[in-house]
Amino acid sequence: MEKIKSLADLRKIREEAREKLDLRVKGDNPEGLVQVKVAMATCGIASGAKPIMEFFVEELDKRGIAAVVTQTGCMGYCYAEPTVEVQLPGREPVVYGFVDRKRADEIIEKYIKNGELVEGIIPVNYEKID
Amino acid sequence: MKEIALHIMDITQNSVRADASEITVTLNESIAADTLTLTIADNGRGMEPDACIRASDPWFTSRKTRKVGMGLPLLQMNARISGGEMNIESVPGTGTTVIATFRYSHLDRPPLGDVSGTIALLILSYPGINIVYNHLCEGGRWSISSGQIREELGEDALTDLTIVRSLKEIISQNVAELRNYQPGYDKY
Numbered sequence: 001m002e003k004i005k006s007l008a009d010l011r012k013i014r015e016e017a018r019e020k021l022d023l024r025v026k027g028d029n030p031e032g033l034v035q036v037k038v039a040m041a042t043c044g045i046a047s048g049a050k051p052i053m054e055f056f057v058e059e060l061d062k063r064g065i066a067a068v069v070t071q072t073g074c075m076g077y078c079y080a081e082p083t084v085e086v087q088l089p090g091r092e093p094v095v096y097g098f099v100d101r102k103r104a105d106e107i108i109e110k111y112i113k114n115g116e117l118v119e120g121i122i123p124v125n126y127e128k129i130d
Numbered sequence: 131m132k133e134i135a136l137h138i139m140d141i142t143q144n145s146v147r148a149d150a151s152e153i154t155v156t157l158n159e160s161i162a163a164d165t166l167t168l169t170i171a172d173n174g175r176g177m178e179p180d181a182c183i184r185a186s187d188p189w190f191t192s193r194k195t196r197k198v199g200m201g202l203p204l205l206q207m208n209a210r211i212s213g214g215e216m217n218i219e220s221v222p223g224t225g226t227t228v229i230a231t232f233r234y235s236h237l238d239r240p241p242l243g244d245v246s247g248t249i250a251l252l253i254l255s256y257p258g259i260n261i262v263y264n265h266l267c268e269g270g271r272w273s274i275s276s277g278q279i280r281e282e283l284g285e286d287a288l289t290d291l292t293i294v295r296s297l298k299e300i301i302s303q304n305v306a307e308l309r310n311y312q313p314g315y316d317k318y
Contacts, residue, residue, distance in 0.1 A: 004299050007282040014283060017292040040255075041143055042200045045136050050244075053251055061291035068289060071255040073143060076195035 034067040034112050035093075036060070037085040041074035047081035048100075055104050056084075065112060077122055086111060095122045131204055133243020134168060134232075140201045141170050141228055142252055142261075147193070148174025148226065152260040153252075157245065159234065159267040159309070165214070166232040166239065173225040182220045205230050212239035246301035250294050253279065257288035263301070269311025272304045 004010065038044070038053040053069065060067045077083050080097030086107060087093040096107060097120055110116040131137050138155055145153045150172035158167040177185065184190040186206050191199030205228070206216040213233035220226040232239045249263045253276050262275040279287055279297070287293050 004296050005303050006300070007279065010279075010287075010293060010296055010300065011283055013296050014287065014290065014293055040139060042140050042204065043196075045140050046131065050136065050139060050248065050251065054247060057251070057254065057291050057294055061295060067291070069254065069291065071143075071251070073147065074193065074195050078196060 032066075032089050034060075034065060034089065035085075035087040036067055036069045037072040037087075037093075038069070039073065039075055039077075039081060039083045039085070040071035043074055043078035044081045044083065049082040052082045052084065052099055052101070052104055055101055056108070059105070059108055060112075063108065065108070067112075080122060083122065088112065088115060091115075095124075096120045097122045131208065131240065133240050134166070135243035135245045135248040137168065137205045137208070137230070137240075138170065138245065139248045139252070141205060142172075144201060144228075145170065145172035145174050145226070146256060146259065148172060148176070150174035150225065150259060152262065154262040154264070155249065156264040156266065157242070159265075161234060161268060164234045166234045168230045168232075169227065171225065171227040176222040176224050176226050177218075177220040178222055179220075182218055182226075185218055186216065202228070208232070208238075208240055212236035214239075246305065247298045249274070249301055250298040253288060253297065254291075254294040257285070265305050265308060267309055267311070269308040272308050274301060274304075 004013065036056050038049050038056065040049050040053065053071065056069050060069065072085065075083060075095065077097055082099045083095055083097050084099045084107065085093050085095045096103065096118065099120065103118065103120055106118045111118050131140065142153055142155065152173050154171045156169040186202045188198055188200050188203040191197065193199065209216045209230040209232055213236045214231035216228065216230040218226065218228050249261065252261050260275055260277045262273065264271060264273045276288055283293065
């Protein structure tokens with residue numbers, strides 16, 4: 001692959017990607033997209049949240065899933081970091097704890113693709129560290 | 131934090147929570163002066179002098195989800211153990227600047243780590259904030275910003291996963307080229 005060095009190269013990549021993924025409905029209706037939020041405060045970062053976020057960015061893109069991937073702050077589940085909040089369109093957000101690459105893969109394959117819950121959910125009413 | 135890149139990821143969260151609309155991250159590597167300087171400047175709401183002093187106290191935090199705030203103390207610790215220091219300048223209503231210096235050749239100085247990936251993730255995560263990254267070293271200076279990308283590729287480019295993946299590569303290629311000016315940089 002040629003080296004990408006400038007924003008002009010980036011534009012080219014984007015046009016190519018757009019042709020391939022014309023089915024994506026991105027931009028028009030952000031509510032219709034899968035939302036993935038990776039907790040990225042000191043606790044999250046120290047537990048390896050960054051590689052997990054990169055995993056989501058890379059794999060969701062490769063697997064052609066229209067998603068918004070962002071960071072969020074600490075949700076108070078410091079002991080369970082890295083934590084990831086996933087919201088499927090029209091559903092309540094679900095928070096997963098202790099997310100490693102394996103679990104991240106499961107979240108994409110089972111939860112995001114099929115809506116099947118995966119192990120590691122932190123219940124909404126769970127006690128926070130105080 | 132094991133890498134300077136992770137400190138960048140961490141400290142910029144403070145700027146985000148201070149409602150900054152622009153965050154400028156600058157890494158300045160000077161082998162001649164044997165210093166590495168990390169500067170994170172934002173135009174957020176700033177801190178009163180009292181909060182500014184207490185910011186490097188791990189038992190002080192402005193958040194409500196937990197009672198400790200380790201971001202700045204950890205950065206300060208890493209700066210100090212590698213022969214440097216950390217300073218915070220803050221003006222309420224104007225913004226905050228965190229400057230951490232490290233002795234470049236110090237054994238305990240954390241490696242830079244994946245700075246390009248970190249900047250790419252920041253740009254992706256906060257499309258509403260203009261993230262500016264400057265890299266300075268003996269080879270010169272290279273910069274990129276969310277504003278530049280928006281201008282070149284349009285607003286929605288900032289949240290496009292394909293773009294962000296390539297962005298990481300662009301940053302690392304350009305910075306590598308800059309650093310190659312003086313052989314020996316790659317060692318770090």
